[in-house]
Amino acid sequence: MPVNVQGTVDKILGGNVRTAAKLIRDIDDGMASSREVLKALYPYTGRAYIIGVSGFPGVGKSTLVDQMIEAYRGVGKSLGVLAVDPTSPFSGGAILGDRVRMQRHGTDPEVFIRSLATRGHFGGLTRSTRNVIDVLDAMGKDIILVETVGVGQDEVDIVTAAHTTIIVLIPGMGDDIQAIKAGILEVADVFVINKSDREGLKKTVSELEGMLAMSASGGSEEKWLPPIVTTEATRNQGVPELLSEIETHKAFLFSSGKTHLKERLRKRALRELIDTIKESLVAEIVQELENSETFEQMIDDVVEKRTDPFTLCDQLLAERFKQDL
Amino acid sequence: MPVNVQGTVDKILGGNVRTAAKLIRDIDDGMASSREVLKALYPYTGRAYIIGVSGFPGVGKSTLVDQMIEAYRGVGKSLGVLAVDPTSPFSGGAILGDRVRMQRHGTDPEVFIRSLATRGHFGGLTRSTRNVIDVLDAMGKDIILVETVGVGQDEVDIVTAAHTTIIVLIPGMGDDIQAIKAGILEVADVFVINKSDREGLKKTVSELEGMLAMSASGGSEEKWLPPIVTTEATRNQGVPELLSEIETHKAFLFSSGKTHLKERLRKRALRELIDTIKESLVAEIVQELENSETFEQMIDDVVEKRTDPFTLCDQLLAERFKQDL
Numbered sequence: 115m116p117v118n119v120q121g122t123v124d125k126i127l128g129g130n131v132r133t134a135a136k137l138i139r140d141i142d143d144g145m146a147s148s149r150e151v152l153k154a155l156y157p158y159t160g161r162a163y164i165i166g167v168s169g170f171p172g173v174g175k176s177t178l179v180d181q182m183i184e185a186y187r188g189v190g191k192s193l194g195v196l197a198v199d200p201t202s203p204f205s206g207g208a209i210l211g212d213r214v215r216m217q218r219h220g221t222d223p224e225v226f227i228r229s230l231a232t233r234g235h236f237g238g239l240t241r242s243t244r245n246v247i248d249v250l251d252a253m254g255k256d257i258i259l260v261e262t263v264g265v266g267q268d269e270v271d272i273v274t275a276a277h278t279t280i281i282v283l284i285p286g287m288g289d290d291i292q293a294i295k296a297g298i299l300e301v302a303d304v305f306v307i308n309k310s311d312r313e314g315l316k317k318t319v320s321e322l323e324g325m326l327a328m329s330a331s332g333g334s335e336e337k338w339l340p341p342i343v344t345t346e347a348t349r350n351q352g353v354p355e356l357l358s359e360i361e362t363h364k365a366f367l368f369s370s371g372k373t374h375l376k377e378r379l380r381k382r383a384l385r386e387l388i389d390t391i392k393e394s395l396v397a398e399i400v401q402e403l404e405n406s407e408t409f410e411q412m413i414d415d416v417v418e419k420r421t422d423p424f425t426l427c428d429q430l431l432a433e434r435f436k437q438d439l
Numbered sequence: 440m441p442v443n444v445q446g447t448v449d450k451i452l453g454g455n456v457r458t459a460a461k462l463i464r465d466i467d468d469g470m471a472s473s474r475e476v477l478k479a480l481y482p483y484t485g486r487a488y489i490i491g492v493s494g495f496p497g498v499g500k501s502t503l504v505d506q507m508i509e510a511y512r513g514v515g516k517s518l519g520v521l522a523v524d525p526t527s528p529f530s531g532g533a534i535l536g537d538r539v540r541m542q543r544h545g546t547d548p549e550v551f552i553r554s555l556a557t558r559g560h561f562g563g564l565t566r567s568t569r570n571v572i573d574v575l576d577a578m579g580k581d582i583i584l585v586e587t588v589g590v591g592q593d594e595v596d597i598v599t600a601a602h603t604t605i606i607v608l609i610p611g612m613g614d615d616i617q618a619i620k621a622g623i624l625e626v627a628d629v630f631v632i633n634k635s636d637r638e639g640l641k642k643t644v645s646e647l648e649g650m651l652a653m654s655a656s657g658g659s660e661e662k663w664l665p666p667i668v669t670t671e672a673t674r675n676q677g678v679p680e681l682l683s684e685i686e687t688h689k690a691f692l693f694s695s696g697k698t699h700l701k702e703r704l705r706k707r708a709l710r711e712l713i714d715t716i717k718e719s720l721v722a723e724i725v726q727e728l729e730n731s732e733t734f735e736q737m738i739d740d741v742v743e744k745r746t747d748p749f750t751l752c753d754q755l756l757a758e759r760f761k762q763d764l
Contacts (some may be wrong), residue, residue, distance in 0.1 A: 149749055156747035170495060376742070383741035383748070387728075390752040392721045399720070400713055416708035417701070422481035423708070424474055427715040 123154045129253045131226060138228050141245045152245055155252040162194070162251040164258045165360060166276030168301075171263055173282045174308045178347040178356075179261050183219050185353050186257050192224040194250030194258040198243050198272055226250065240271040241389040244382075247275055273301055274385050277378065278363045280356075282306045283322070286314030300329075302340045303363050306356060310344040319344070338366055338374070399434065448479045454578045456551060463553050466570045477570050480577040485704075487519070487576040489583045490685060491601030493626075496588055498607045499633045503672040503681075504586050508544050510678050511582050517549040519575030519583040523568050523597055551575065565596040566714040569707075572600055598626055599710050602703065603688045605681075607631045608647070611639030625654075627665045629684050635669040635677065644669070663691055663699070724759065 125133035140148040165182075169175050176197075183193055219225040230246060243260065250258050262272050273279040281302040307318055322342055341359045345352030367375040403409055415421045450458035465473040490507075494500050501522075508518055544550040555571055568585065575583050587597050598604040606627040632643055647667055666684045670677030692700040728734055740746045 153747050153749050156749075157744045160744065379742045380738050383738050386748045387738070387741060387751060388721070388725055390748045391724055391755065392717065394752055394756060395720050395724070396713070396717045399716055403712075413705050413708050413712070416712060417704045419482045419485065422478050423711045423715045424478050424481075426712060427719055430716065431719060 119150045119154055122151050126151070126155060126249060126252050127158060127254070131223075134226065134249055134253055135228070137249055138230075138246050141242050141249070142230055144242070148245070152248060155248060159248045159251040162247075162255050162258045163278075163364065164247060164251075164260065164276045166273035166279040167259060167261045167282060168273055168279065169282030169306075173284045174347050175261050175263075175282050178282060178306065178308055178345060178353075179259055180218070181347050181350050181353045182259060182357070183225055184350075185357055187219070187222065187224065191256040192254070193219075193226070194247075194253065194255035195219075195225065195227040196243065196246055196250065196258065196260045197227070197229045198260060198262045226253065226255065241386070241393055243272050244275045244386055244389075271385070271389075274382055277367060277375075278303045278360050280304045280306055280360075282308050283318065284309045285312040285318045303338065304356070304359050305340055305342045306352075307342060307344045308347055310346050310352065315344065336370065338363065399430075402434070403430065444475045444479055447476050451476070451480060451574060451577050452483060452579070456548075459551065459574055459578055460553070462574055463555070463571050466567050466574070467555055469567070473570070477573060480573060484573045484576040487572075487580050487583045488603075488689065489572060489576075489585065489601045491598035491604040492584060492586045492607060493598055493604065494607030494631075498609045499672050500586050500588075500607050503607060503631065503633055503670060503678075504584055505543070506672050506675050506678045507584060507682070508550055509675075510682055512544070512547065512549065516581040517579070518544075518551070519572075519578065519580035520544075520550065520552040521568065521571055521575065521583065521585045522552070522554045523585060523587045551578065551580065566711070566718055568597050569600045569711055569714075596710065596714075599707055602692060602700075603628045603685050605629045605631055605685075607633050608643065609634045610637040610643045628663065628688050629681070630665055630667045631677075631681060632667060632669045633672050635671050640669065661695065663688065724755075727759070728755070 122133055122137065126137065137148060137151060141152075167175055167179055167182075179195065179197075183195060186193055219227065228246065228250075230243060247258055247260065260272065260276060279301055281304075283305065285307060305322060307315060307322075319342055326340060326342075341362075343352055343356045343359055345356060347353070367378065403412075406412075412421075412426060416423055416426060447458055447462065451462065462473060462476060466477075492500055492504055492507075504520065504522075508520060511518055544552065553571065553575075555568060572583055572585065585597065585601060604626050606629075608630065610632060630647060632640060632647075644667055651665060651667075666687075668677055668681045668684055670681060672678070692703065728737075731737075737746075737751060741748055741751060
């Protein structure tokens with residue numbers, strides 16, 4: 115291992131904040147050098163408990179995460195906090211926005227808060243989020259909180275890295291809860307209905323319970339039924355109950371000879387491997403494509419309908435890998 | 440070309456609804472047979488005007504799209520309407536939900552409405568959305584409306600297929616508009632503030648105008664400044680103004696020797712080519728991986744930290760492509 119890689123690894127393992135911040139920037143920028151450090155850090159990961167927090171904008175996730183930080187600090191836990199914002203794919207910069215709400219913990223050496231934005235176009239966000247989680251994990255943080263905006267494919271991919279996934283809703287979302295339910299039912303370990311002072315709480319809870327009951331029936335194997343916690347994060351209501359449900363879920367994962375935990379870790383490893391392969395392959399081929407002398411001509415051919423993307427793809431891959439494909 | 444491919448192509452070009460519906464299901468299911476049909480249809484695409492409509496759940500997109508259908512029918516245009524729902528990645532089925540709001544057009548032979556959900560995990564939704572747009576285009580529809588839920592990476596990828604992209608907001612989104620602005624500013628051609636009877640309209644409009652003015656300054660080349668249209672879709676207010684702004688944007692794209700249009704079409708062709716390559720490559724490698732005798736062992740090795748995803752990725756690709764990589 116090169117000296118600078120070993121030096122970086124040692125500093126990360128020692129919890130050095132400046133080195134970690136630099137490495138996270140490099141990961142976000144997709145720098146190849148970060149890959150060697152991540153390889154060397156990998157054996158030191160797997161000790162932190164990772165909690166994902168997802169939900170549409172406006173449900174109060176940041177405030178909730180802030181209260182969770184406070185609560186975990188109260189019982190002496192150190193934290194890594196990662197705010198992931200896949201909604202700004204073109205700006206290239208992490209949106210700070212309401213991150214400031216967490217800033218009361220900014221001077222606490224046991225709390226390390228970072229933001230991550232989308233860089234690149236090849237599914238890199240999911241992969242880089244997992245890598246940053248690994249960095250926080252290797253730093254020795256007890257708890258890692260990952261906050262994502264939205265509940266689309268990107269966010270679901272991201273939360274596959276978590277031990278416990280929390281989906282935050284608010285009362286009165288009406289039809290829209292119906293629309294997102296099918297997808298989130300399968301990834302949620304704990305539901306939070308935040309802003310519980312708002313109108314429509316009972317209806318939202320009972321709708322959600324109905325959906326969960328339907329989804330729970332049928333399967334005969336031992337299964338986790340996601341609890342519903344109501345919170346009012348701005349007034350710190352319901353947060354201890356939320357932490358208690360997270361503990362219960364953790365106990366479930368570690369029960370039965372850790373079979374549930376192992377299943378989750380295997381899923382995560384598979385996704386991580388596929389994402390790494392995807393990114394390596396696609397980045398290389400796209401670069402070759404863009405460097406090719408006939409690149410402009412090829413795109414024009416597609417635009418002018420002289421060929422189609424499928425035929426061109428087959429030709430390019432055949433040239434690239436000769437008889438291999 | 441095989442007889443059944445030619446037969447399918449002829450029926451699609453003739454506007455046959457049953458054949459189109461079957462082909463769209465095959466595309467959504469990722470069936471290889473659809474690829475040959477799409478290749479053959481490709482030369483017949485490029486005639487429809489494609490309008491993308493994006494925005495978070497609850498902003499009233501479906502109602503707006505329904506009113507747009509009505510307005511375009513009023514001037515004799517035929518329509519293809521595609522509702523894309525990337526929020527249910529695990530359920531595998533298209534969410535019907537509020538699609539019913541468009542059902543007053545369900546018996547109109549000049550309006551063809553379809554839903555598309557996420558199938559597969561390798562960026563397939565963006566690719567299959569573009570393919571379905573091609574099918575609607577080849578059917579001879581004048582206007583294609585594509586409605587997506589959310590404004591994340593998936594949705595942005597999807598709207599790169601559109602000629603005119605509409606981002607729908609509502610008054611009083613507050614901080615959340617701030618958070619999403621950076622990303623959507625660069626993809627929006629027209630902003631709609633729907634539910635304009637709600638409190639906070641003036642503030643939302645002026646915030647948005649401020650952001651747009653900032654983003655517009657600096658560039659010296661001829662540039663499109665997205666207009667802001669206020670609507671109340673449930674009462675059909677503002678819809679004619681919206682259609683008029685879409686026309687203005689279309690005129691812009693077709694002005695200056697179509698340079699703006701060509702730029703957009705080139706971007707679309709590039710994305711389509713990359714997505715096609717990505718999906719072909721990754722699907723093949725993942726399948727090989729899953730069929731491999733050592734697959735379970737490899738995943739266990741990652742979980743147990745005997746290796747890491749980067750090293751394993753390098754090994755797999757080296758084996759797969761021998762000296763090529």
